[in-house]
Amino acid sequence: MTHRSPAAGKPIKTAITDEDGIDFAIIELFFFAYRDFTSDPDQILADYGFGRAHHRVLHFVNRRPGLTVAELLDVLKITKQSLARVLKQLIDTDHIVQLQGPRDRRQRELYPTAKGRALALALARPQSRRIRAALEDSGASERPLIERFLEAMVNPELRAQIDIVPANMSGKSHGDH
């Protein structure tokens, strides 16, 4: 089986290019960029026995303290069962606490503890450093443009999730969407 099987098609020896107007350059850059962007926190998480799923939960609980389980599922686009294990571990290790919802007592509002806040910051630090360096490389004044591009990459109907974020205003000023 080291060679081609009898019914196999002929090998194409030319590289795929921008034929059909496909933007392979940016597709590939996006893959590499995200691969390395997530590699920073992955190393820290390994020390805790956590994975990427824990990071995402921790991030959003810190960003929107008091969100409910249902809201978290909606943001992460995963199922209840997938969240269960990860959330349980974060609660057992005292990174997150849940409080009974004030209006609806069935709901669990999720909050970070001091420990959970500290870990979220530690995980975000190398990512933020990478972003700052990349912004400087491409001209520091270009931040709003990068933000607009990334936001435009998100499905329009899901962009509402972004703007839920309470207070990330430090010169954003993109009130035009």
Place this chain on the structure above:
Amino acid sequence: MTHRSPAAGKPIKTAITDEDGIDFAIIELFFFAYRDFTSDPDQILADYGFGRAHHRVLHFVNRRPGLTVAELLDVLKITKQSLARVLKQLIDTDHIVQLQGPRDRRQRELYPTAKGRALALALARPQSRRIRAALEDSGASERPLIERFLEAMVNPELRAQIDIVPANMSGKSHGDH
């Protein structure tokens, strides 16, 4: 267990912000953007019984026809065993063929078939559309800037992988790195 366990820390009710100079806005945008960017091909892949791993292999074999297994492992940053199953499936379904290396007969050069090329294009099409739309939203002239930013997000020592790509020159002209 619906409430806090006795030893649990106190809930923090304020949202994490740009304290410590952490760029949460872009961290989060990058997560959302990549989530939706990969959701397009994921739907197509499901029809074939393939996953994201198949997509990545297919992409790079089309981008660098004739690359060897070792080179592919290096680009994907996964292990031989992880690649094995995915690559075998792509070969069995006649999307990829392997030829004996001309210089070194131990090597397997990987090439796409017409079928594999077609699938790679089909997977890239919605992603490219998304990128084009996002570029238009942020001003069509900003493409080189977005490219520079994404490239700067990649680990410097790994940037060599990007430039291996044979011919994606359609007005790139960023020969300054």
Place this chain on the structure above:
DNA sequence: AAATTACGTCAATAGTACTGACATAATTTC
């Protein structure tokens, strides 16, 4: 009182990844 909602949990399964070990063929080195 009945239906619905929010959440939790159990069981079974899948996809992607890992480490470690071992085998084979081809090339390189001594």
Place this chain on the structure above:
DNA sequence: GAAATTATGTCAGTACTATTGACGTAATTT
């Protein structure tokens, strides 16, 4: 030519993240 190294393939075992389906409980709504 024999020995070491290299490129690849494969086997066994494990882990993490995710899935679907089913069921249970408490609280709210109808």
